[in-house]
Every structure is written in structure tokens, then in C-alpha cells.
Amino acid sequence: MTVAYEAELREIAGRYPQPRSGLLPMLHLVQSHEGMVTTAGVEACAEILGISAAEVSGVATFYTMYKRRPVGDFHVGVCTNTLCAVMGGDEIFSCLKEHLEVGNDETAPRRDGDKATVSLEHIECNAACDYAPVMMVNWEFMDNQTPESARELVDDLRAGKEVRSTRGPRIVTWQEAERVLAGFPDGLADEGPGAGPASLVGLGIAREKGWSAPASEASGATGTVEDKVAAVEQADTSRAESETKAEEDR
Amino acid sequence: MTDTLTPVLTDNWDAERSWTLASYVGRGGYRALDKALAMAPDAVIDTVKESNLRGRGGAGFPTGMKWSFIPQDNPNPKYLVVNADESEPGTCKDIPLMMASPHTLIEGVIISSYAIRAHTAFIYVRGEVLHVIRRLQNAVREAYEAGHLGTDIHGSGYDLDLVVHAGAGAYICGEETALLDSLEGRRGQPRLRPPFPAVAGLYASPTVINNAESIASVPSIIDNGAAWFASMGTEKSQGFGIFSLSGHVQRPGQYEAPLGITLRELIDLAGGIREGHQLKFWTPGGSSTPLFTAEQLDVPLDFESVGAAGSMLGTRALQIFDDTTCVVRAVLRWTEFYKHESCGKCTPCREGTWWLAQTLARLEAGQGNEADLDLLLDQCDNILGRAFCALGDGATSPITSSIKYFRDEYVAHLEQDGCPFDPSASTVFTREGATA
Numbered sequence: 001m002t003v004a005y006e007a008e009l010r011e012i013a014g015r016y017p018q019p020r021s022g023l024l025p026m027l028h029l030v031q032s033h034e035g036m037v038t039t040a041g042v043e044a045c046a047e048i049l050g051i052s053a054a055e056v057s058g059v060a061t062f063y064t065m066y067k068r069r070p071v072g073d074f075h076v077g078v079c080t081n082t083l084c085a086v087m088g089g090d091e092i093f094s095c096l097k098e099h100l101e102v103g104n105d106e107t108a109p110r111r112d113g114d115k116a117t118v119s120l121e122h123i124e125c126n127a128a129c130d131y132a133p134v135m136m137v138n139w140e141f142m143d144n145q146t147p148e149s150a151r152e153l154v155d156d157l158r159a160g161k162e163v164r165s166t167r168g169p170r171i172v173t174w175q176e177a178e179r180v181l182a183g184f185p186d187g188l189a190d191e192g193p194g195a196g197p198a199s200l201v202g203l204g205i206a207r208e209k210g211w212s213a214p215a216s217e218a219s220g221a222t223g224t225v226e227d228k229v230a231a232v233e234q235a236d237t238s239r240a241e242s243e244t245k246a247e248e249d250r
Numbered sequence: 251m252t253d254t255l256t257p258v259l260t261d262n263w264d265a266e267r268s269w270t271l272a273s274y275v276g277r278g279g280y281r282a283l284d285k286a287l288a289m290a291p292d293a294v295i296d297t298v299k300e301s302n303l304r305g306r307g308g309a310g311f312p313t314g315m316k317w318s319f320i321p322q323d324n325p326n327p328k329y330l331v332v333n334a335d336e337s338e339p340g341t342c343k344d345i346p347l348m349m350a351s352p353h354t355l356i357e358g359v360i361i362s363s364y365a366i367r368a369h370t371a372f373i374y375v376r377g378e379v380l381h382v383i384r385r386l387q388n389a390v391r392e393a394y395e396a397g398h399l400g401t402d403i404h405g406s407g408y409d410l411d412l413v414v415h416a417g418a419g420a421y422i423c424g425e426e427t428a429l430l431d432s433l434e435g436r437r438g439q440p441r442l443r444p445p446f447p448a449v450a451g452l453y454a455s456p457t458v459i460n461n462a463e464s465i466a467s468v469p470s471i472i473d474n475g476a477a478w479f480a481s482m483g484t485e486k487s488q489g490f491g492i493f494s495l496s497g498h499v500q501r502p503g504q505y506e507a508p509l510g511i512t513l514r515e516l517i518d519l520a521g522g523i524r525e526g527h528q529l530k531f532w533t534p535g536g537s538s539t540p541l542f543t544a545e546q547l548d549v550p551l552d553f554e555s556v557g558a559a560g561s562m563l564g565t566r567a568l569q570i571f572d573d574t575t576c577v578v579r580a581v582l583r584w585t586e587f588y589k590h591e592s593c594g595k596c597t598p599c600r601e602g603t604w605w606l607a608q609t610l611a612r613l614e615a616g617q618g619n620e621a622d623l624d625l626l627l628d629q630c631d632n633i634l635g636r637a638f639c640a641l642g643d644g645a646t647s648p649i650t651s652s653i654k655y656f657r658d659e660y661v662a663h664l665e666q667d668g669c670p671f672d673p674s675a676s677t678v679f680t681r682e683g684a685t686a
Binding site: 025027028083087091124129139144165198205215 | 453674
């Protein structure tokens with residue numbers, strides 16, 4: 001273990017009022033450095049936090065994101081919870097198992113010419129149900145997938161082509177992603193859209209129809225008179241703007 | 251008369267670089283923080299109380315009341331913990347909120363922490379949403395640099411530190427006391443209550459745990475007033491909420507509306523059920539809330555009405571399934587989820603969810619017999635109310651409600667030695683084929 005690596009583990013523990021709170025992100029950092037949760041990583045966490053290695057292992061084995069075997073450079077998850085499964089997730093998952101010739105939570109062997117490896121796992125609901133069927137690559141959203149798009153996706157990943165999340169940046173490797181989860185930003189926050197199309201459906205309808213929340217209350221316990229007047233004006237203005245825009249769109 | 255949709259939290263999601271501080275401030279962001287800091291902390295609590303904001307994470311507990319339970323004479327530090335571990339199947343509102351407008355949540359965190367007199371706050375976000383975590387980390391950095399976080403915020407003398415904490419994949423950590431154990435670096439297992447977190451939460455200190463959407467609603471309440479918020483919604487379920495439509499509707503997505511909107515209205519807005527099909531069943535608030543059918547299309551989606559109709563408003567995760575969907579398959583898959591996510595702490599849930607999955611799998615395959623339906627109900631009866639936390643209760647919801655409405659469909663599996671449905675008919679690819 002390098003000095004820098006150990007210093008980073010200590011830095012994580014130092015973010016919290018009690019160091020042990022840092023254990024989950026510390027284990028993410030272990031995965032980032034070592035490709036999985038290793039015995040050495042467990043022992044380092046235990047040493048820094050002053051707890052036993054058994055206690056750290058007990059935590060590491062509880063959470064599904066911690067891997068005790070290496071995963072691929074790109075860890076591909078297919079949501080097979082009910083909604084996504086029904087919408088096509090089951091078909092996508094079985095298609096990928098066949099295409100990659102692997103079972104659940106396994107890494108496809110590297111073939112001649114492959115630039116990167118891919119592992120496959122079926123995952124639970126990842127909070128993107130309005131984009132079903134959903135896949136994740138290294139915990140980036142890949143929305144609205146089909147068996148064809150899924151096959152193409154894993155082929156591109158193995159071939160080393162740049163793949164972008166449908167709501168995020170170009171996809172970084174699993175070990176790079178784990179580093180961000182440990183609390184070390186990678187500078188990619190500004191990439192990708194603010195929201196995907198499904199996230200904006202209701203807002204779009206409201207804009208079209210000129211619907212909005214009511215204007216601020218005219219009287220109440222909070223704020224100064226000027227604030228209230230300004231807030232009401234602003235609210236009325238935004239309402240008028242959206243109505244004007246709706247007119248223009250027609 | 252309030253409009254059908256009332257974008258407040260979602261209102262800036264289509265703004266240029268909506269996630270940045272510049273964009274947020276350009277639309278009046280952090281104005282509410284100034285107002286709050288000019289008020290006494292107790293006055294902030296009173297405003298939130300008067301607004302009747304109720305927890306948006308599912309349980310609907312009054313937020314202001316929760317804050318007022320913090321014993322201010324307790325010498326330990328007070329903590330605010332945001333539950334952003336959004337994992338309830340069907341629920342997809344907090345994640346797009348934090349991706350599009352992390353500063354809405356952060357401003358809410360600062361105001362809420364000020365109200366309960368916390369100087370350290372945490373956002374516990376599930377680990378499986380990398381880009382959302384990037385956006386939160388970035389927004390927290392921006393907020394520190396602009397003086398919205400750190401020491402002497404806006405010259406008020408108030409100090410606050412905020413830590414973004416990524417989880418590691420465990421549905422149970424959405425349960426507030428399991429979340430606290432997880433945040434303390436342990437396995438995420440629920441704690442016995444009492445003591446409640448308000449008295450002995452994080453590090454055995456007074457702690458408020460609120461859902462991300464609840465906290466994100468706070469700046470709008472402070473900015474526009476409690477009466478403004480309470481003017482929306484129904485008598486006991488006031489304000490707005492994000493309704494998440496998914497599944498077999500023409501336009502799945504996020505719809506922010508006053509509480510009390512009906513599914514019929516929402517499906518109309520969403521362009522209807524997918525063409526050529528009819529609504530079969532739906533969840534009002536995630537998989538842990540008992541299923542509804544077309545009979546409940548006009549139930550106002552507020553806490554009281556959904557409860558009176560036999561389910562729960564939950565997280566307003568409206569998963570819509572049409573007539574191509576096998577309810578037994580759907581319920582089995584949810585049951586396997588609960589079995590996988592049971593933390594193992596208590597026997598009714600650990601063993602019970604295992605047995606439920608076994609029994610259901612046998613039925614789905616057309617094996618077993620009709621008495622297995624009674625066996626399932628008996629198993630549910632031994633879990634509901636007997637498990638350590640709500641995960642066990644939730645596991646029984648889809649089973650008991652589906653047997654109530656679709657007993658014949660279970661029997662059909664037995665009569666036909668298997669599932670009578672074609673799973674490919676329910677997929678989105680079929681829809682694309684049909685409309686191409």
C-alpha cells in the first residue's frame with residue numbers, strides 16, 4: 001500500500017465527527033485502488049479505524065456494491081426489478097448473458113483484440129423507472145434500452161470505443177468511478193444534460209398549458225413587504241412568460 | 251383554483267446548466283436562506299409546521315413536528331441527515347431532482363439545519379448513481395466557495411458543514427435507523443425504537459432524518475410562505491409533490507402536482523395507457539404499497555384517501571401495468587427483491603420473505619395447488635406487524651393485494667400448468683413494433 005493511498009483513506013475518515021463513519025467510502029476507495037475489496041484493503045481500514053478486520057469484513061459483505069472478486073473494466077447492470085423486467089429488462093438480461101457467454105455477476109473473458117473487459121449483473125430498481133428498461137454501466141444511466149442497443153453497448157465497451165451515458169458523461173472505468181464514490185471528484189460534473197426527456201415531461205405540459213404554482217402569499221409571517229411584492233411580481237412574471245411562450249408555440 | 255400541475259421543485263429542471271450555482275441563483279436561489287437566517291430558528295420550525303409539509307419519503311410524518319422533537323437542551327451536537335437513498339421500486343423523483351438541481355436540496359439542508367440548530371449535516375445518497383453524486387459534490391463545493399456553507403454563513407454567525415456520503419447498495423438503508431447504522435460505518439440494520447432518532451440518532455445524538463424531496467421543499471416554503479404551500483393540495487395533505495409515472499403509459503415521467511390529483515388525471519396528461527391496451531393494476535407509492543386496479547382511478551392521491559382505499563400514498567411511485575402483464579410474475583419479482591434485500595436481523599422477515607418467494611415461484615410455475623394461496627396469506631399474516639421494520643410489512647403488500655384482486659389469475663397458472671401470458675407482449679419493444 002502506497003503512502004498516498006493510505007493518506008487518502010485517513011483523509012476520508014477525517015471528514016466525519018467519528019472516523020468509522022468513513023468506512024463505506026473507504027471501501028469504495030479500496031475498490032478503486034485494488035479492483036475489489038481485498039484482504040489488504042480490509043486490514044488497512046481496520047488499522048486506521050481501530051476496529052477488527054472481521055468488523056470491516058462484516059460491513060463489506062453486507063453491501064452489494066462491494067466486490068470480493070474482480071469485475072470488468074465496465075460493470076454492466078440490467079434492472080430486472082418488476083417494472084423494468086416487464087418492460088423488457090428480462091429479455092435484455094438473457095440476451096446479454098447469451099451474447100457475453102456469462103452468468104449473473106460474472107466477467108466475460110477478454111477476447112483477442114478486446115481493449116476492455118465487461119462484467120454483467122442483474123440489478124434492483126435504480127430510480128430511473130420512467131426510462132425503463134434501464135441499464136447501468138459503472139453506475140451511469142443507460143436509459144431506454146433494447147436487446148439490440150444493449151448488445152451494441154457491450155460490444156463498443158469491449159472494443160474500447162467511447163461510450164456516453166444517456167444522462168451523463170463519457171463512461172469512466174469502474175475503478176475510476178469508485179474513486180468518485182469515495183469522495184474524490186473527477187471534474188466531470190458539468191457533462192451531460194440537467195435532466196433527461198422523461199424527467200421534463202410534466203414540466204413541458206405545464207409550460208404548454210401555462211400552469212404554475214400559485215403566486216406567493218400576499219400576507220403572512222415571513223419576509224418583508226418588499227420581498228413579498230418582489231416575489232409576487234416574479235411569480236406573476238414567470239407565469240406570464242410561460243403563457244406567452246405557450247402562445248408562441250401554438 | 252390551483253392549476254393541475256404546479257412545477258416548483260421541477261421548475262428549473264429545463265434551465266441551461268440547471269445544476270450550477272449560477273443558474274440556481276439566477277432564478278432566486280439562496281434568497282430563502284437569507285430570509286431564514288433573519289428569522290429565529292424556532293420561527294423557521296413554526297413556518298414549516300404551519301405549511302403542513304408532510305414527509306415525502308413515504309410515511310407522511312409532519313416535517314415541522316419532527317424538527318420540534320429535537321431536545322434543544324440536550325448537550326450533544328444536533329445532526330440533520332438527508333435520506334437520499336432512493337431505492338423503493340418505482341420511485342424515481344429524488345434522483346432526477348439532485349441531478350438537475352442539487353442546490354435546491356442544499357439550500358433546504360442549510361435552512362433545515364439552522365432551524366434544528368445542527369452544525370453538521372449529511373446527504374446519504376445511494377451509491378449506484380454516479381453522476382448524481384458528482385453533481386452533489388460539485389454543488390456542495392460551489393456552496394462552500396460562495397459562503398452558503400462553512401463558517402459565518404451570509405454573515406449570520408451560523409456555521410454548517412455538509413458531507414455528501416455515498417452508500418454501497420442496500421435497499422434497507424432507506425429505513426431511517428438502518429441508514430444511521432450505515433452512516434456510522436456498520437451493516438445497515440434497523441434499530442429498536444424508542445429511543446427515536448430525534449433523541450438518540452446519529453452517534454446517539456439528536457438527529458432529524460428527512461427525505462430529500464421534503465428538505466428540497468423547504469426553501470419554497472420559506473420564500474413564499476406557509477399559507478402559499480398550504481393553499482395547494484387537500485385538507486390534510488397539503489402542498490405539491492412529484493408524481494412519478496412509469497410503465498405502460500404513453501409518456502412516462504415526472505409530474506409535479508398538488509397532492510390529491512388522481513391517477514385518471516395523470517394518465518390523461520401522460521397521453522393514456524399505451525395504445526390498444528387497458529390499465530390492469532398499479533402501485534400508488536412503490537412496490538411496498540398495496541396494488542390498486544382501475545377501480546381506484548379516481549381516488550385522490552393524498553395520504554388520507556389512498557389510505558382509506560386500502561393502500562398508501564408512499565413515494566407517489568405510480569407504476570402502471572396494462573393487460574399484457576402477468577400479476578403473478580410481477581409479484582414474484584418484487585418478492586424476490588424483498589428476499590434479497592432483507593437485512594437478516596429479524597426472523598419473520600429473513601425467513602418469511604424466503605418462504606414467500608418459494609411458495610410464489612411454485613405457483614408461478616403452475617405447480618402446487620390452490621391451498622398454496624391460503625398458505626401465502628398465512629405467511630404474510632406471520633410477517634405483517636411482526637417484523638422489526640417496515641421492509642417485512644412491505645413485502646406482504648403486493649402479495650395480499652394481488653390475491654385480493656386477481657385470485658383467478660393465480661388459479662389460472664395452476665390450471666394451465668404455468669403462466670398464461672407471453673412475457674414479450676409486455677415489453678416496450680413490442681410497443682415500438684406495433685406503432686412503427
